[in-house]
Amino acid sequence: MRQRFLQRLRLPGLHRETDLPQLLQMRKHFRNLDQKRSLADYTFCVVDTELTGLSPRRDEIVSIGAVRIRGLRIAPKDTFFTLVQPRMDLPKRSTLVHRITPTEVAHAPRLRTVLPRFIDFCDNSLIVGHHVGLDMSFLNRALKRIHGLPLNTPCLDTMRLARAYEEQLWEGFYDQFKMNVSYHLPDLAEAFGLPAFTAHHALADAFQTAYLFLFLVRKLSGGRLKTLQDLHNAAKPRRFL
Structure with a gap:
């Protein structure tokens, strides 16, 4: 049984308290991340x-979904999904969005049980999400509260990548620039002709984001992205004088 008190786990240069050694191992792994390898070499x-x-x-959090990408291909059987029982009553307004009912979460596991399994699934993968900062703010707040440390994993935001792609498409065509582009995940999937998944279901949205991510990786910079550093540079906001 996992001990509920914090155990002191030490790694050179990483003195922190946590009961999840995986968090420290992931910090050590990403401390000197090589960004110059081929994108196909990374696991997302x-x-x-x-x-x-x-x-x-x-x-x-009321549910978490995740899917793995290896060799720039979605691994459809390598997934993670769970409902989560929140400490608060489930607001009606949230049920209207994600269609998860109080009955469904009444017997779901608490985050204390879910987070270690989720961290095990993440392993040493780079995290991808759509507006990923929102997901990570909730996950890291919960990890710090329950396990003493947040994730220290590099994250890639498909919303930012999509904006960079739109900028590249319309660069030099200032009089035709689309001012009403929607960066809502289903709208982007429709605009780019990607397979459509049920919105506001954590695993389905993870699959939708995975398809969007791979589309953008292949389209950004005219398909010339080779390394993680290339992808990072392509996602940087452009300055127009």
Whole structure:
């Protein structure tokens, strides 16, 4: 049985308290990440969460979904999904969005049980998400509260990549620039002709994001992206004078 008190686990230069040694191992792994390897060499974990609301201070996670990408291919059988029982009552407004009912989460596991399994699934993968900062703010707040440390894993945001792609498409065509582009995940999938999945279901949204990520990796910079550093540079906001 996992001990509930924090055990001191030490790695050189990483003195922290946590009962999840995986968190420290992941920190050590990513401390000197080589960004110059081929993109196909990296493993990506595409993550989505469903929430009771959008405030990390007041709201909670009600489901987590994730799917793996290896060799720039989705691994459809390598997935993670769970409902999560929140400490708060499930607001009606959130049920209207993700269609998860109080009955469904009444017997779901708590985050204390879910997070170690989720971290094991992430392993040493780079995390991908759509507006990933929101998902990570909830996950890291929960990890710090329950296990003493947040994730220290590099994250890639498909919303930022999509914006960079739109900028590249319309660069030099200032009089035709689309001012009404929607970066909502289903809208991007439709605009780019990608397979459509049920919105606001954590695992389905993870699959949708995975397809979007691979599309953008192949389309950004005219398909000339080779390394993780190339992808990072392509996603940087451009300055126009």
